[in-house]
Structures are given as C-alpha cells and as structure tokens.
Amino acid sequence: xxxxxxxxxxxxxxxxxxxxxxxxxxxxxxxxxxxxxxxxxxxxxxxxxxxxxxxxxxxxxxxxxxxxxxxxxxxxxxxxxxxxxxxxxxxxxxxxxxxxxxxxxxxxxxxxxxxxxxxxxxxxxxxxxxxxxxxxxxxxxxxxxxxxxxxxxxxxxxxxxxxxxxxxxxxxxxxxxxxxxxxxxxxxxxxxxxxxxxxxxxxxxxxxxxxxxxxxxxxxxxxxxxxxxxxxxxxxxxxxxxxxxxxxxxxxxxxxxxxxxxxxxxxxxxxxxx
Amino acid sequence: xxxxxxxxxxxxxxxxxxxxxxxxxxxxxxxxxxxxxxxxxxxxxxxxxxxxxxxxxxxxxxxxxxxxxxxxxxxxxxxxxxxxxxxxxxxxxxxxxxxxxxxxxxxxxxxxxxxxxxxxxxxxxxxxxxxxxxxxxxxxxxxxxxxxxxxxxxxxxxxxxxxxxxxxxxxxxxxxxxxxxxxxxxxxxxxxxxxxxxxxxxxxxxxxxxxxxxxxxxxxxxxxxxxxxxxxxxxxxxxxxxxxxxxxxxxxxxxxxxxxxxxxxxxxxxx
Numbered sequence: 001x002x003x004x005x006x007x008x009x010x011x012x013x014x015x016x017x018x019x020x021x022x023x024x025x026x027x028x029x030x031x032x033x034x035x036x037x038x039x040x041x042x043x044x045x046x047x048x049x050x051x052x053x054x055x056x057x058x059x060x061x062x063x064x065x066x067x068x069x070x071x072x073x074x075x076x077x078x079x080x081x082x083x084x085x086x087x088x089x090x091x092x093x094x095x096x097x098x099x100x101x102x103x104x105x106x107x108x109x110x111x112x113x114x115x116x117x118x119x120x121x122x123x124x125x126x127x128x129x130x131x132x133x134x135x136x137x138x139x140x141x142x143x144x145x146x147x148x149x150x151x152x153x154x155x156x157x158x159x160x161x162x163x164x165x166x167x168x169x170x171x172x173x174x175x176x177x178x179x180x181x182x183x184x185x186x187x188x189x190x191x192x193x194x195x196x197x198x199x200x201x202x203x204x205x206x207x208x209x210x211x212x213x214x215x216x217x218x219x220x221x222x223x224x225x226x227x228x229x230x231x232x233x234x235x236x237x238x239x240x241x242x243x244x245x246x247x248x249x250x251x252x253x254x255x256x257x258x259x260x261x262x263x264x265x266x267x268x269x270x271x272x273x274x
Numbered sequence: 275x276x277x278x279x280x281x282x283x284x285x286x287x288x289x290x291x292x293x294x295x296x297x298x299x300x301x302x303x304x305x306x307x308x309x310x311x312x313x314x315x316x317x318x319x320x321x322x323x324x325x326x327x328x329x330x331x332x333x334x335x336x337x338x339x340x341x342x343x344x345x346x347x348x349x350x351x352x353x354x355x356x357x358x359x360x361x362x363x364x365x366x367x368x369x370x371x372x373x374x375x376x377x378x379x380x381x382x383x384x385x386x387x388x389x390x391x392x393x394x395x396x397x398x399x400x401x402x403x404x405x406x407x408x409x410x411x412x413x414x415x416x417x418x419x420x421x422x423x424x425x426x427x428x429x430x431x432x433x434x435x436x437x438x439x440x441x442x443x444x445x446x447x448x449x450x451x452x453x454x455x456x457x458x459x460x461x462x463x464x465x466x467x468x469x470x471x472x473x474x475x476x477x478x479x480x481x482x483x484x485x486x487x488x489x490x491x492x493x494x495x496x497x498x499x500x501x502x503x504x505x506x507x508x509x510x511x512x513x514x515x516x517x518x519x520x521x522x523x524x525x526x527x528x529x530x531x532x533x534x535x536x537x538x539x540x541x542x543x544x545x
Contacts, residue, residue, distance in 0.1 A: 077393065078417045123347065123533065131401075132422060132440055139409055147348045149533030152402060154424065154438060167438055168424060170402055172534040263393065263419030264442040 037252040040241050048219065048239060052226050056098070056235045062090060063237045067216075071254055077263050084185075084261060087215060087237055088140045094235050095181050095211045096144065099125070120179055122147030126172055130155055130184040130196050133258035137183040137213065151175065153199060155192045162248040164192040169199060176204030180211070185257040187217035187236065189248050190224035197229050207231035215257070218243045218250050307522040310511050318489065322496050324503045326368075332360060333507045337486075341524055347533045351406075354455075354531060357485060357507055358410045364505050365451050365481045366414065369395075390449055392417030396442055400425055400454040400466050403528035407453040407483065421445060423469060425462045427518075434462040439469060446474030450481070455527040457487035457506065459518050460494035467499050477501035485527070488513045488520050 040048075049055055069075060069083045099118050106115040127141045128151040138150060151171035155164050172178065180200065187193055193212065200210065210232040212225070217236045220243050225234065242251040249255075259265040310318075315327060339345055339353045369388050376385040397411045398421040408420060421441035425434045442448065450470060454463060463482065470480065480502045482495070487506045490513050495504065512521040519525075529535040 076417070077419075081412070081416065126533075135405065135408075138405075139412070142351070142409070146351065147346070147533070149347075151532075151534065156438070168426070170528075170532075170534060258440075262421075262440075263396075263417075264421065264440060 035251070037241065040239055045239060048222070052222060052234075054226070054231070054233045055222060056094065056233070057239060058090065058094065058235070058237045060238075063087065067238055070215075071252055073255070075260075077260070080260055084136060084215075084257075085140050088137050089144065091213045091215070091235060091237060092137070092141055092144045092181075095213055098211060098233060098235070099179055123149065124178050125149075126151055126175060126178040126180050128153060128171065128180055128182045128196070128200070130182070130192055131168075132156075133185045133256075133261065134183045136185065136257070136261045141181070141183070149178065153196050155195055157192060157248075162189065162191070164195050166195060166199070171200075171203060175200070176206075178205075179209050180205055182210055182212045183214075184212075185215045186250060186254065187212075187214040187221040187225070187234075188243055188250050190221035193221070193225055194228055197225070197232065201229075211235065216240050216250055216254060305521075307511065310509055315509065318492070318509060322492065322504075324496070324501070325492060326364065326503070326505045327509060328360060328364060328505070328507050330508075333357065337508055340485075341522060343525070347530070350530050354406060354485075354527075355410050358407050359414065361483045361485070361505055361507060362407070362411055362414050362451070365483055366395075368481060368503060368505070369449055393419060394448050395419070396421055396445055396448040396450050398423060398441065398445075398450055398452045398466070398470065400452070400462060401438075402426075403455045403531065404453045406455065406527070406531045411451075411453075419448065421450075423466050425465055427462060434465050436465055436469070441470075441473060445470070446476075448475075449479050450475055452480060452482045453484075454482075455485045456520060456524065457482075457484040457491040457495070457504075458513055458520050460491035463491070463495055464498060467495070467502070471499075481505065486510050486520055486524060 045057055049057060066083050066087045070080060070087065075083075096118065099120065101116045102119040104115040104117065105112050107113075122145055125145055126149040127138065127145070129135050129138055131152055131154040135152075141148065149172045151169070153169045153171070154167040156167060157164050182193075182196060182200070184193060184196070197210070197212075201207070207229055208231050210229075212232055212234045213236075214234070215237050216239070217234075218240050222234065222236075222239070225232070240250045240253055243249075244251050254260070256265070319325060319327065336353050336357045340350060340357065345353070366388065369390065371386045372389040374385040374387065375382050377383075392415050395415055396419045397408060397415075399405050399408055401422055401424040405422075411418065419442045422439065423436070423441070424438040425436055427434050452463075452466060452470070454466070457463060467480070467482075471477075477499050478501050480499075482502055482504045484504070484506050486508050487504075488510050492504060492506075492509070495502070510520045510523060513519075514521050524530070526535070
C-alpha cells in the first residue's frame with residue numbers, strides 16, 4: 001500500500017517537473033520573440049539638444065515612471081488616462097514657463113518684490129490640438145489656462161500610405177496675434193505635424209510664437225520639423241530610439257495613443273503590433 | 275463762479291439723460307423672448323414618453339449665465355460644465371440597474387447598481403461642440419470609451435455634412451450616450467443616429483443629451499427614432515427659420531466654449 005502511494009507520488013513529481021521545465025522553455029521563447037528596446041543614453045540626448053537649440057527634453061527623472069506606466073500594454077484605461085494626464089500637465093507647465101515674461105514691481109504682505117509674470121492674458125494663448133489624439137491634452141490644458149482659446153485641426157494618417165490627410169479646421173479668427181501651443185502626443189515621421197504647422201503659417205502665425213508639445217518623439221521627426229520650421233520651440237517628454245519604417249510607428253512607443261486614451265480598441269486586441 | 279458750476283451741472287445732466295433715453299430706445303430694437311410655461315412643457319412630456327426635461331429650478335440660474343452675452347469665456351466654461359455634469363448624472367440614472375445584496379458596516383442592504391461596467395458605456399460626441407461634454411463625462415465615468423463623429427452644418431444651406439467618424443469597434447454591444455449642446459432642426463442629430471444605427475447600435479441603448487432644444491427638433495428625432503431617450507435642460511420656444519438658430523438660445527456654443535470668437539463680436543452675431 002505504502003509502496004504504491006510512493007510510486008504514485010514519484011510519477012506525479014516527474015510529470016510536474018517536466019511540465020515546469022517545458023513552460024519555462026516556452027516563456028523563454030516568447031521573451032526572445034519580442035524585441036527588447038533600449039532607450040537613448042544621456043550622451044545621445046545631449047547631442048540632440050546641442051544640435052537643435054529650440055528643443056527641450058524633460059528631465060528623465062520626472063518622466064521615467066509615468067511613461068513606463070503609459071507604455072505598459074497591460075495598463076487599463078483608467079490608469080492610462082490618469083498617467084497620461086499627469087504627464088500632459090507637466091508638459092503644459094513647461095510650455096507656459098517658456099512664454100515671454102514681463103517684469104513689474106508688486107506688493108507682498110511684507111513689502112515690495114520683483115514680479116516676473118507671463119506677458120499675455122489667458123485669452124491671448126491658444127491651444128491648437130491635432131485631432132483626434134491631441135484632444136487628450138485639452139483636459140489638463142484648460143485646468144492650467146482656464147481662459148485659453150482652443151483651435152482644432154483634423155489630420156488623419158492613411159494607414160496604408162502613412163501620408164497625412166487634412167480634413168477640417170476650426171481656429172480662432174485672430175490667431176495670427178496669439179501665442180500658440182500646438183499639441184499632438186506622438187511625433188514619428190513628422191508628416192502630420194508639418195502639415196499642421198504649414199496651416200498655421202498660412203494663417204499668418206509667426207514661427208516664434210509656436211510651441212509644439214509631444215509625449216514621445218524620434219530623431220527623424222525632430223529633424224524634419226526643425227528643417228522646415230527652425231524657429232518654433234519643441235518640448236518632448238522622451239525621445240525614442242527607433243522609427244519602424246514599414247508602419248511608421250515609434251518603438252517602443254506607446255502604440256496608438258488615441259485608441260488607448262479614448263478606449264476605441266479593446267485591451268486584449270492590443271498585443272504586439274510587430 | 276457758483277452760477278457757472280450750476281450751468282455745467284445742468285448741461286451734464288441733460289447730456290446724461292439724453293444718452294440714457296437713446297440707449298433705451300436702441301435696446302427696444304432687440305426682441306424680447308419669453309420661455310415656455312409649465313403647461314406647455316407638461317404637454318410636451320406627455321406627447322413623448324422618452325423625453326425628460328430637467329427641473330427648471332435646477333437649471334434656470336446656470337442657463338441664464340450661459341445665455342448672457344456678457345459672460346466671458348472662463349465663466350461660460352465653468353457654468354457649462356456644471357450643467358453638463360447635471361445632464362450626465364441624469365443620463366446615468368436612467369441606465370438599467372441590477373439588484374444585489376451587499377454588506378454595510380452594520381448589516382445587509384439592497385444594492386441597486388448600474389448593470390454595466392464603466393467600459394461598456396460609450397460617450398459619442400458630435401464634434402466640435404459635443405467635445406465640451408467629454409471633460410465632465412470622464413470625471414463621472416472614468417473608464418468610459420469615447421467615440422467621435424464630425425458633422426458640420428453648411429452655413430448656407432443649413433444642411434449637415436458628415437466628415438469623419440471614430441467609434442469603438444464593439445459599439446453595438448455598448449450603452450451609448452450621444453451628446454450635442456443644441457438641438458435645433460434635428461438634422462445633425464438625425465445623421466449621427468443613422469450612423470450609429472448602421473454600426474448596429476440598438477435604439478433602446480441610446481440616450482441623447484442636449485442643453486437646449488426646441489419642439490420641432492424633438493418631434494423630428496422621435497418620429498424617426500421613437501425608442502431613444504432624450505434628456506434636455508430646457509426647451510426654447512422659437513426656431514428662427516432663416517438661420518436655423520434657437521431663440522433666445524445660446525448662440526454658437528462651440529465658438530463660445532472654445533473661444534474661437536471674441537466676446538465683442540458675439541452680440542452682433544445674434545442679430
């Protein structure tokens with residue numbers, strides 16, 4: 001009786017052992033199939049900033065954690081939105097700090113002090129979003145600058161040719177006199193951004209009055225935009241190393257920001273677009 | 275010396291009074307609109323079972339600030355957000371509920387909770403003005419999906435033209451809350467509802483939210499889609515035929531909320 005039980009236990013142990021070994025093997029294979037992307041080093045980022053004077057990359061310490069949560073393919077929609085909003089808020093504050101300031105003397109409860117305040121009223125700042133993903137920035141944007149005007153440009157990327165197509169625009173009438181903050185979460189090939197910037201220039205906006213905000217970008221996109229529009233300012237949270245040529249997506253990137261923020265795609269159909 | 279002062283005083287007061295009189299005469303040229311009384315509203319509610327008009331005491335004050343031509347952008351946005359929040363809470367309250375039994379710190383109680391998870395609710399906004407509803411919508415239902423349909427009204431013909439849509443792929447299984455601030459002729463709303471129908475959405479799962487509407491618009495929608503629900507904050511008495519704007523209305527909600535038109539140009543528009 002005891003012998004039989006020990007034999008049974010031994011067999012079960014063998015079966016279990018082989019199962020564990022096999023699943024580990026399978027896991028290893030899966031990991032090897034996914035590409036491992038490494039981010040750019042500090043040196044490379046420095047070189048990029050020296051090359052383009054008007055480029056600002058946010059401090060890595062501020063953005064590492066939040067971006068990591070956003071990139072995670074398992075993030076559910078609520079936490080994706082929360083973290084995206086946090087990062088967008090940081091970008092917005094950075095944009096505001098780069099707008100021209102005026103000096104006054106003001107009075108604090110204890111005495112006079114030198115006041116450096118933004119030169120423009122809320123209403124003279126215009127947030128232009130590139131629909132559809134850019135609209136995600138408006139939520140936080142309006143919290144920071146309550147009285148800002150909002151303009152919208154609808155540009156959709158044709159998924160086959162990767163060429164941007166212009167559909168529609170609604171911009172304030174006096175936009176050529178305003179400080180513009182152009183927003184779009186991703187800067188990949190730079191096609192949509194260039195189209196939007198050209199549209200703004202056609203309306204009479206000066207390049208020095210434009211700040212372009214984006215979450216992740218890549219070197220090719222930055223080069224292209226600065227080549228055509230050298231006087232705009234660009235603020236990005238992180239620069240990704242690779243632009244996948246066939247599909248023009250950034251890697252590791254965020255995937256399709258619009259679909260993830262607005263929930264137009266189910267989570268389990270996400271995985272790996274490669 | 276004293277006589278001169280007196281003369282100056284008299285002429286100043288004459289100037290002042292003529293100015294006030296002239297201003298009053300100018301103001302009389304603007305039409306004065308009265309709202310529907312409670313009886314008319316009750317008749318409308320009886321005629322359409324699926325229509326809800328939010329209680330006047332809730333909305334009078336806020337709507338008055340929104341309608342005011344003197345309101346600046348910040349105040350307009352704050353008040354619109356308040357009203358939109360009220361509408362969205364009302365919409366969610368009309369979604370089907372399920373009964374559970376749950377435990378409170380002192381004992382069991384009957385729990386009536388919304389039957390669907392956050393992700394099964396979808397806000398569909400009719401760009402561009404409908405986007406204003408999304409800010410408050412996401413605060414109320416953080417996990418909702420968002421769909422967008424771009425319909426622009428051609429200013430000459432007043433007919434809507436469909437430009438673009440981005441809807442969740444599983445929208446036919448979801449509870450849809452369609453949003454557009456104004457319901458005038460009902461043409462844009464009808465176009466949007468037809469698009470939803472083509473995607474397989476059932477009428478019973480659609481709730482249409484709007485700030486101000488008018489009888490013609492409501493009639494038109496219910497004739498073609500009798501099973502949807504409509505929730506509106508107030509019903510305005512008149513639809514101006516030439517421009518198809520509501521009167522007194524709000525003006526162009528999108529331009530006022532997004533600040534694409536300066537305040538000083540707003541009063542001219544309404545004439």
